[in-house]
Structure formats: C-alpha cells, structure tokens
Amino acid sequence: MSGTPQSTMDTELDAVLAAAWDARAAMADLPLTTRADAMRAVADALDAAAGELVPVAGRETKLAEARLSGELARTTFQLRLLADVTQEGGFLEATIDPPDPDWPPAGRPDLRRMLLPVGPVAVYSASNFPFAFSVAGGDTAAALAAGCPVVLKAHSGHPELSRQTGAVVAAALAEGGAPKGAFAVVYGQQTGRTLIQDPRIKAGAFTGSLTGGRALFDLACARPDPIPFYAEMGSVNPVFVTEAAATARAAEIADGYVGSYTLGAGQFCTKPGLLFVPDTPAADEIERRLTAAVAGLAEAPLLNDRIAAGYTEVLQALSGHRAIRVLHAGRDNGNGPSPTLLGTTAADLLATFEELTTECFGPTSIVVRYTDEAELLAAARMFPGQLTATVHGEDGDPVAGRLFAELTERAGRVLWNGWPTGVAVSYAMHHGGPYPATSMPAHTSVGTTSIRRFQRPVCYQNVPQHLLPEALRDGNPLGIPQRVNGVLVLP
C-alpha cells in the first residue's frame, strides 16, 4: 500500500480477518517469554522510529512535538510494562485443585483452570492520543499480552501515522516470532462496522465518543453470537472544592484547574469539565484567578475539523444557555480557539443537568457555585458514570467522607487534591467507570489489569500432563504464580 490510506476494501478486510483467524493458535502458543520479547521489540522499533513518526503525528493531529514525544514514550513504556507482566505469568491465573475424594459434597476430580486468549480482537483507535490510544496503544498492548491477534481500525484523524505505525508494529512482531496475521491496520467507518460483526472477531475495544462507542457496542451485542465490547466513551470529570479548601487554597486550586482543563487544548477523556466551588468570597477569588489565568492563554488548534465543529457547536449551546454566565469567552484566530470559562449555579445545574453536562471536547469548563453541603451532595448524586471525580478538601473536612461515598459509586477513579488529567500506566490504575464512561464497568483500558479483557477461562478436568498447557503442569515448569488447593504459591 502506498499513499494515504482510504477505506479498506471488503476483500482486503476479509483477507485480514482470515489471516488473524489463522494466526490465533500460533499466537496463543507463543511462549510467554517470546510474547513478551516481541512486545519489547515493538517498543524498541517505535522508539527508533520516533524521528519519522512524531513529525507525521504533528502534521495530522496539530499536537505539539513535546506532547507527542512524551506520548510516544508513554506508549513504549506501556508495551514494556505489559511485556513484564506477561513474562511474570500471574495474569494467567493458573489454578490447580488436586483431586480430593472428601471435597463436599461428593468429592472432586483433578481440576486446573487458567485464562486463555479470547481470539482475534478488533481495536478502534482514538483521535486524541495518536500513539497511546491508537495503533500501538493500550488496547493493542493488552490484546498482544493476552495472546490475541489484533485487527486495528485506524482513526480517520491520523491515517498516515496509523499506516506507518502499523508497519513498524507488524515488522517488529514478525521479527519477534509472531505469526503472519498477528496484526493489521484497516481503515474506514463502514469497515469498522463490518469488522465488529465478523464472526472471526471475539472481542472489541474502543476509545472515543459516546455516540460511536454505543453504536459499536450495540452491533457487538446484537450479533448472533454477542461478544464483549469494551468502549471507553469519556466523561465530564467533575471536581468538587469544599468550603475549607476554597478558603485555604483558592489560588492554587484555580491555577491547577486551568492547567488541567486546558492541557492539550482540553482534548482529554479525563478533562475536568465542571468545578464546584462554594458561593462564598473565596469563590469570587477563585473565579477572578481562573479568569485571569484563562485570559492569558493562547489559541491552539484542535485535532481536526470534525472535532473543531463539534466543539463550536457544544460551546455555542452552552454559552447561549439561559443558566450560563460567560466568565471568559475564548478567542479564535482562525487557527483554533483559546480557552473559555463559563459559570452557573448548582441550583441551575440541577434544574437543567443534561443540557449543562454534555461533554464539551475542547478547552471549555464551567464553574458551578453551590450554596451549602446539601446542594453539593445533591449535585454529586446527579452524575452518571464518570472516568474520574475529584475532591479538593482539607484535613478533617466534614463533608469529604460523604462526598467520597457518592463519587466512589459513580467514578472509576477518585482523586484527592489532584487533577484527573494524566493517567499513569501502573498496577493500580483503573481507567474505566460505570456507563456512560464505559460500556463495561468491570474492566479498565489502562494499566496491567487491562489484559483481562481479552482472556477467557478454561478448566481442564483429569487431563494428563502432556495434554495440559505448561502453565498448569505439575512442578510449575514456567515458574509462574499458581493457586494450588486455594492457596497462592509464588514461584
């Protein structure tokens, strides 16, 4: 293929799917060390290609070089961390129940269970992270770690970067011992719809809009054989400032908030879209400070025309809403907007909740003044599922406990005196949340436990050693964690 890719032809998609299907057993059978080394080879190859890839990403997404270089570093770290987890082997959940004639109520045979790869996975990449949530991003890393072939639907916002990244990934995997068909990139919206309905695809993962994610989720559920579809669909990520915190740290909170909501021109799933402040003199100070900080920020281009048009539409609806005061109207120099800051009251927000909490993907946020704790808690209770929710409070803050209880029920990640942008790739990270933040609240798209989305358990009953996967054999030849008779045994 040469030139910027267009929509993938049906015959080509079918060939890609056939190759992925044929590759599934060889992928599953790759030894853990080989699998891990192949992922590390992908990371190395991407780092080596940074000089070519980052400029292409800059041209297609208008994001700055420093941001893109940092995102690529995150992407290759993610591949290496998941490679380490793959090699360690605990994610297989190897479990051995030796036979026990006295096990209630009627004895048990030899039972051994582990998680196997689910089969070919369809990954839908995002516009706003052309590396970290795209061709070689978290979903791809997790699927490869699980041992699944990946068919990657590129985002239309960075097709050439997708083509070049895909070529690097495919070559490194092949060199690392992965079978032909382990990885391919496809293009086009209709291709994406066809892909998720193909019987050779056994799971899907997506990062993007609620509209797009829900449409694909519905297709996945409506298949003759439904498959899990893990969609991360963004949220408004409310931040709640207690009265004590507003009094103690008005300037710090204002500066931190502006930094978080305008980062990357506000184009993050975790951008804080609402700042709840008490309707006290401290709030005047926070608003003054916020407005001054925002006014000093420059225009920045948005990712692409579709996102710019969507941003303008939602911003105009919000700015013209009867319950909204415009605290600072962003400028637009023809090359993108500068940040906007809006204001409302909790009473107005409660009365028109859905109108004011539509995700505004771009550099706009709303300051919401609340009159008392009851109103603050009532507002917290209105939110549907969120990726994050944040509290700024002080030691011994009386409302913090109740606020935390409400927010923990609604968000995948709750923060104290911090900012939701910046999602570390680690063991304890959870990037998910109840619907509509995601379609599957039990799973994460970031962190080491993201692999589990692409695994399914199998139990082997009385199976002789030579027919068992190595992970389940006596003597633990792979040297991995095993749960034996209910007790975890570390190697």
Add this chain to the structure above:
Amino acid sequence: MSGTPQSTMDTELDAVLAAAWDARAAMADLPLTTRADAMRAVADALDAAAGELVPVAGRETKLAEARLSGELARTTFQLRLLADVTQEGGFLEATIDPPDPDWPPAGRPDLRRMLLPVGPVAVYSASNFPFAFSVAGGDTAAALAAGCPVVLKAHSGHPELSRQTGAVVAAALAEGGAPKGAFAVVYGQQTGRTLIQDPRIKAGAFTGSLTGGRALFDLACARPDPIPFYAEMGSVNPVFVTEAAATARAAEIADGYVGSYTLGAGQFCTKPGLLFVPDTPAADEIERRLTAAVAGLAEAPLLNDRIAAGYTEVLQALSGHRAIRVLHAGRDNGNGPSPTLLGTTAADLLATFEELTTECFGPTSIVVRYTDEAELLAAARMFPGQLTATVHGEDGDPVAGRLFAELTERAGRVLWNGWPTGVAVSYAMHHGGPYPATSMPAHTSVGTTSIRRFQRPVCYQNVPQHLLPEALRDGNPLGIPQRVNGVLVLP
C-alpha cells in the same frame, strides 16, 4: 405473603427495588468477617430447614429426595466456601502503587485499586436445580460475597420452595447483620423483564434456556445504561471417543455414558448429548452395550409440564429426522419418559448440524459414528460454544492433542476420560464457555471466581488514609493479600 406466590405486583417490585437500592451502601460496608458469617448463617439455617424444604422441593420438581438432599448439601457448602473466600479477602484484588517520581514517563502519584460491589443484582433461578442454581444458589452466594443486595426472580417451577427458601435466607441474613433490603424474592415472567430494565439493578445473572437467557441479555444491553448480564444457557456437551479408547474400553465407556446422560432424567446443563464413536467393530459393541443399559432404565418424571412438552417436541423432531436411527425408543408410562438412544453418522451430522444439535433437555442422546480422524476433527470444529467437551482416549493417542486444541477453543471445561455431569464447586472450576453456552465467556457461574461478576474496580489517587477503604490502607489492617508496587504480598 401466604399461599403459593403469584406474579409480583409492580408496586411490590418497586418497593423491593427501593429497599435493595437503599441497602447497597450498608451491604458494601459490612466488614468481610460479618459478610462471611452472614453467609454461613444462611447455610446453617438452610441445613436446619432441610426437613421442611426437601419435601416441598420434591413435590414441586418431582426430583428424588436423595438427589435433593445432595443438592442442598452442595448449596450450603457453596455458601460456606464463598464465605471463606470472602473472609480471606484476596478477591478484593487490593493493589497499592506507592508514589514514584521516576515512574515512566512522568512519575506516578499514590494509586490504590480494589474491587467494589457493583450494586443490586438481579438473579434468575433455574428449574433443574431448585437449590444449587436457585434462591440460595451460586449466583446469590457470589453476589452476597461481593457485597451486593440480591433481587431473586423465582422460577415458576418451584414457587413455594422459592418462597420458603427466600424466607430462610432473608431471616438468616438479617440476623447476621445484613441490612433490610439485602435480599428479596419476586415472581413472574413479566416481573423478570421489568426487573432487568430497572436502573437500580446493576448486573444480572441467569441459568436456563437459550431463548430466555438471550431475551434478558438483549434487554440488559438495550437499556439506556447497559449492564452486564451473565447468562448460562446450556449446551449439548459432546463426548469424543478415540478409536484406541473404543477398542480398549467399550463397556466402561458405554456404561459411563448412559449413567451421565440419564442422570436426573437428563435435565442437566452439562448432560452429554452426543457421543462420537469410531465406525469400527468396537462401535457395534458400544452401541449394543448402550442400548442394553438404556433399555433397563425406568421411567422418571420430568421437572414440569413445560419441560416435558419441550422434551417431547425436540425428541419427536429428532426421532423422525431422516438422518436418525432410533436405537432405543424410550417408553412413557404417563408419569414421565424412560431414556431414548438415537444414532447417526458424522457425515449426516455435518450435513444437518443445527437440526441434530438442538439441545434436547431430558433423557435422550445421540451416538454419532465417524469414519476417520479427519471427520472427527471436522465434527469437533462445527460446535459453537459449549459448557463442556470430553475426550475418551488412551495414552499416546495420536488424535488427542488436535482434538483437545479444537475443543479448548469451544468449551469452558474440557475433560479426559470422565463425564461432564457433576460440577465441583472449587477454586479451579469454570462453568461457562463461549456463546451460546453463556453470554459472557470471561466469567463463570460456579466456583470461587464467580464473585468477580459482581465487582467493579475503583482507583483512589492520593487519597488520605482515613478516606480509604480499610482494604487499601497502609499496614494492611484487614490482613488480606495486597499487590504492592506490582508484587503480591500475602498476609
């Protein structure tokens, strides 16, 4: 309520749901030991009530007393095993990433993750296990272990048993410290449909038919806020006998097979519905032996009229099918059928696969003769998702490895030289499988990992100790397994 319950009124269902919703925080906050003890109290109370419950179950399901007593013992063991797992605390997956400024690419804050209860769960009980997959069955035990209130939709086949069991469960939970609203039983098919669509319900679990399970799954997915719906919908559980095994153990295999497929009048999700045997003289011996064994078995009543009617319909379609030979026609003395045995060839099965592999819920099975290994493997590849698949082979059997590879991809449990009926409740058990065996191939409805269906992760970022759940605090006050900086630390 008194007398045999009818369909639950809408106002009553609403009150049940309101109580479950109000109970969710108190349920989640029950200390692990209290939660475990409450589950043990339920088990003790059920054992104590066996003398009342078993006769009611016998009257409503026509199952024999010994079978029902054994099933009740399994049910209370299941509650106690899941209580032990609850108390041990590893199922919370407590994970602590201490802050690390050097974590790539830009440092990480203090991150702590654990699994929390998902909220009120709707459980749909099965007809064929009035104890173990019913009111106090595996789904209920798993949801309680996770810390979720349960709204239990009773099966219409044993309403009075459901009412009495429900009263025992609710009383024991209340005495054990569970909040009001922790558990309730509701009745009626329309009630079941309303239940799964209610926004206060956060997950569903089901054991029963493909038609019923898929209908509820579709409702759960089509909600404005879709929720996970874990349906176990049965399968035909094929058994494959290699040529070597048929030659070596014809009599043993025939006797074992008859025992398994006629157990409980064939009314198990794991009943083996197809026996593949090589078309050799050994097959004649197996068929002779099977037929003789089946002919000696008595009539037994089926669970209820609806199941009897369904059985008769599928059996007549199979018996009259052009590709089927009737090896032994079951009798019916007006009080239920005796077992039937049918026969076909692999070539005919491959040509009319769906017609011959419709689940026949009751004491009928089909012997399938294959001519060579290629045909055996081709037949194995035809099967959609199964709860179980079984191989009977000999040491060094050349086809066993390839057969195992095909079956592992299609089944949740693969067995060697055994029979699929009998599902031990243990750490390594997996009772699930790809669609249509279940709606969620990543999860099990039996065994200790069944709890995970009713949990969702939450990550706490930089949260002070007093606002953290105890499971995530420094010093591990609960004494549970914790993963710290990626390394599992056992207490």
